[in-house]
Amino acid sequence: MNLLMPAFGLLIWTLVAFLVVYFILKKFAWPAIIGGLKKREENIAGSLATAEKVKAEMAQMKSENEALLAKAREERAQMLKEARETKDKIINEAKDQAKLEANKIILDAQAAINTQKMAAITEVKNQIGNLVIEVSEKVLRRELSDKKAQEEHVKSLVNEVKLN
């Protein structure tokens, strides 16, 4: 059974080789490789976590944005509605005011017309009186001789004026 008899020399050389390889790799290779792999895995895990976080944040932001948008839309609608109401109110108010104003102006105008009419009538009356006086004077100057007739005439004139 030579096959199963370990050769002493090979045993020793294998021991030496294994120990040398083990210590070289342990010192120079495994820390770098295993550390590098670990670092990368942590890196990837970290990146994934960050991505997930960012995704969640994005989703939150999106929902927030949507809420904000909805709110803004609602506000716009509200504002539009209010504006419309205000507009209508202003228009109505303006209309009422205008109506009032117009009525007032009409009333004023009527009053003014009346006063002016009255004034004009008075004026006409005065003028007529003056004219009457002037005419009367002229007549008087001509018919002063006949006093009785004059008085009668005046009386009749006055009466006529009064009737007017």
Place this chain on the structure above:
Amino acid sequence: MGAAFSLILLLFFNTSFAGQNEDSIVKKTEKIFDANEVIFGHIYDAHEFHFFSYKTGGKEHPVSVYLPVILYSPQRGLSAFMSSSFEHGEKAVKGYALLTDHNIEKWKLDSKKFRAGQIVAVNESGEPDLNVKIYDFSLTRNVVQMFIALALLVWVMLVIAKKYNKEEGVKTAPKGIQGFMEPIIIFIRDDVAKPNLNHKYEKYLPYIQTVFFFILINSLVGLIPGTANVAGNIAFTMLLALISFVVIIFSSNRHYWKHIFWPPVPHGVKPILIPVELLGIFTKPFALMIRLFANMVAGHIIIICLISLIFIFGALNKIVGYAVSPFSVAFVIFIYFIEILVAFLQAYIFAMLTAVFIGQAFESPHHDEKVHI
């Protein structure tokens, strides 16, 4: 697979004898082809890398890479020389001789204890002196091949480590050899170390990784045609098992020993179970040793056997030999792929079981019943 090469060469010799008369062909082919010798010539260690031999003028000229021989004997001290100076067992050098089948026969040595390729001490008259104890520290082909394979491993790992140090593969995707090795390293970490070693996995990870790649690189390099059978050598697997044993023992805690010397079973069963548990300390690494050895050596033997089939049939009849060769080669290719799988698998199993045993050695009493493999 040095043998594979020599076999291919043998094919040509085979045909060169074809022109001679029938009887001598059979005799000569039988003489030049001995499957047993080919197989064990490959499986065993040697002091040279023998690729093939060619014959000119009836003399055999081996084409080999000769390796240094380093011997220590308590009586004679240290001596070192090149294995080429043995001239394939024909000459004794500094009082040492290389055994060949011929020598063993000549000196009537016990063929159970001695085999071709071993070195024995000889006295002045050239006879073997079995009283001289020899420790053979030669850089045999297994040793040299192991060093080459490990140099390759260390180089690859340092290249990768340098890349990680430069943040390549940390901030960016790994490329090239790094991309090839990384999944294996991660696999060993996540599927071998972590589940078995739990919170202590970082402490043992360098060892587990080294064991895995140590076995893997030696198995894979051993599959290259022309190379030796390192991972299928009992000394190689024995050492790895011994290291595992030492690591397991040094990782053990009180609970582990309590489980062995005072197992949680009824008192009557204890006398039976204690020896079993005690034996278990040793059978675990022993199983590691035998498993790796048997798997690797079996693959090598199967491949050589399949190739040898061509020559065995060829020795019977040249045409049959040619007819068998396509099937044989197809099988060899098939087995070769299986061997690549086995190389990974056995390295994985060795690393896995080492991790399991270490995990068992320091597990706390709470999560008790684990699988005992």
